[in-house]
Amino acid sequence: MTDSNFKHILPVDDNGYYGHFGGSYVPExxxxxVERLKETFYRYADDEEFNExxxxxxxxxVGRPSPLYHxxxxxxxxxxxxxxxxxxxxxxxxxxxxxxxxxxxxxxRMGKKNIIAETGAGQHxxxxxxxxxxxxxxxxxFMGATDVARQQPNVExxxxxxxxxxxxxxxxxxLKDATNEAIRHWCCHPDSFYVIGSTVxxxxxxxxxxxxxxxxxxxxxxxxxxxxxxxxxxxIVACVGGGSNAAGAxxxxxxxxxxxxxxxxxxxxxxxxxxxxxxIKRGREGIIxxxxxxxxxxxxxxxxxxxxxxxxxxxxxxxxLHAFLAESGRSEVLAVxxxxxxxxxxxxxxxxxxxxxxxxxxxxxALDQLDLKPDDIVVVNLSGRGDKDMATYIQHI
Ligand SMILES: *Cc1c(COP(=O)(O)O)cnc(C)c1O
Numbered sequence: 001m002t003d004s005n006f007k008h009i010l011p012v013d014d015n016g017y018y019g020h021f022g023g024s025y026v027p028e029x030x031x032x033x034v035e036r037l038k039e040t041f042y043r044y045a046d047d048e049e050f051n052e053x054x055x056x057x058x059x060x061x062v063g064r065p066s067p068l069y070h071x072x073x074x075x076x077x078x079x080x081x082x083x084x085x086x087x088x089x090x091x092x093x094x095x096x097x098x099x100x101x102x103x104x105x106x107x108x109r110m111g112k113k114n115i116i117a118e119t120g121a122g123q124h125x126x127x128x129x130x131x132x133x134x135x136x137x138x139x140x141x142f143m144g145a146t147d148v149a150r151q152q153p154n155v156e157x158x159x160x161x162x163x164x165x166x167x168x169x170x171x172x173x174x175l176k177d178a179t180n181e182a183i184r185h186w187c188c189h190p191d192s193f194y195v196i197g198s199t200v201x202x203x204x205x206x207x208x209x210x211x212x213x214x215x216x217x218x219x220x221x222x223x224x225x226x227x228x229x230x231x232x233x234x235x236i237v238a239c240v241g242g243g244s245n246a247a248g249a250x251x252x253x254x255x256x257x258x259x260x261x262x263x264x265x266x267x268x269x270x271x272x273x274x275x276x277x278x279x280i281k282r283g284r285e286g287i288i289x290x291x292x293x294x295x296x297x298x299x300x301x302x303x304x305x306x307x308x309x310x311x312x313x314x315x316x317x318x319x320x321l322h323a324f325l326a327e328s329g330r331s332e333v334l335a336v337x338x339x340x341x342x343x344x345x346x347x348x349x350x351x352x353x354x355x356x357x358x359x360x361x362x363x364x365x366a367l368d369q370l371d372l373k374p375d376d377i378v379v380v381n382l383s384g385r386g387d388k389d390m391a392t393y394i395q396h397i
């Protein structure tokens with residue numbers, strides 16, 4: 001199985017550094033917790049029984065493998081052969097469930113009974129609440145009050161699943177603030193297990209989440225081999241909030257230089273508008289939520305409030321893996337504005353009959369900025385479905 005050598009694929013050292021990004025910057029009170037998580041993760045990462053249970057749930061409960069779909073009419077529009085990796089068809093509607101399952105299985109092995117999570121658009125909260133219902137564990141989800149208002153259907157889903165949703169009133173009342181509050185709660189309740197929703201946070205989270213999501217690229221390889229007789233596409237395109245769907249889609253291609261890795265970050269109203277979430281283009285090195293990475297901050301070191309039409313990309317940091325891939329030139333970073341993403345969402349809907357999540361629409365919007373040739377094989381990671389975004393779409397269309 002390809003994932004048995006996962007440690008050698010990610011450009012990460014024993015202390016969780018990707019180049020000079022990453023590491024673990026946590027308050028003293030959480031130090032022992034993070035260490036124990038690290039030990040547990042490494043112990044089970046290659047454990048056959050753990051992986052068997054994980055694989056079985058991905059197959060029977062999530063519905064994996066997710067299809068790799070040749071989007072013919074979209075291909076015609078862009079003048080290249082475009083495949084969509086259909087993470088939108090997963091149970092609960094996005095890639096988040098892959099990581100939620102892996103993390104909760106680890107929590108169970110650690111004997112944890114209380115799960116906490118942060119959420120932006122609500123997809124990670126729903127995925128975590130879902131797996132907690134499945135595993136019979138208590139679940140508390142922290143969510144910015146702004147997001148509680150703009151993602152109401154997901155709030156109702158979490159509550160129906162038995163989770164407690166706590167609206168966070170600080171800052172911009174979005175994802176950053178929800179994460180702050182989850183970390184604060186974790187400090188007071190160190191026996192909780194914190195399920196982080198992206199490749200962010202202190203080591204080992206970025207590596208662990210990337211590894212749980214790596215099933216995406218593992219499947220892409222097999223599916224492309226079946227459809228095209230080759231494992232490697234010319235491009236893989238994914239949107240980045242914290243970077244987990246992109247990390248999963250890139251994972252098994254990181255060491256294949258012939259595969260171009262393209263990340264689409266949310267430009268909001270434009271990268272120079274002051275209303276943006278384009279962290280890689282606009283960020284400077286700093287520390288956020290336990291890791292050294294690129295952060296949007298003014299010279300005094302405060303965090304700039306990010307902005308994107310998409311609640312899942314509205315984050316002022318970026319996972320350390322992506323900071324490293326971008327800085328080293330391994331990935332290409334494209335900024336996609338709100339209106340470009342909306343246009344791409346409508347295009348996919350009208351050409352293929354698929355309504356994408358607003359986050360995924362940023363990846364689709366990036367296709368317009370690539371210089372594609374007719375023979376190019378492009379895989380776009382369609383990270384989620386658009387149901388949760390209907391209110392926003394209706395407002396703008
Ligand atoms: C959460 C989310 C994202 C952004 O998170 P990443 O960790 O960057 O993948 C993207 N797409 C969808 C559908 C999401 O729910």
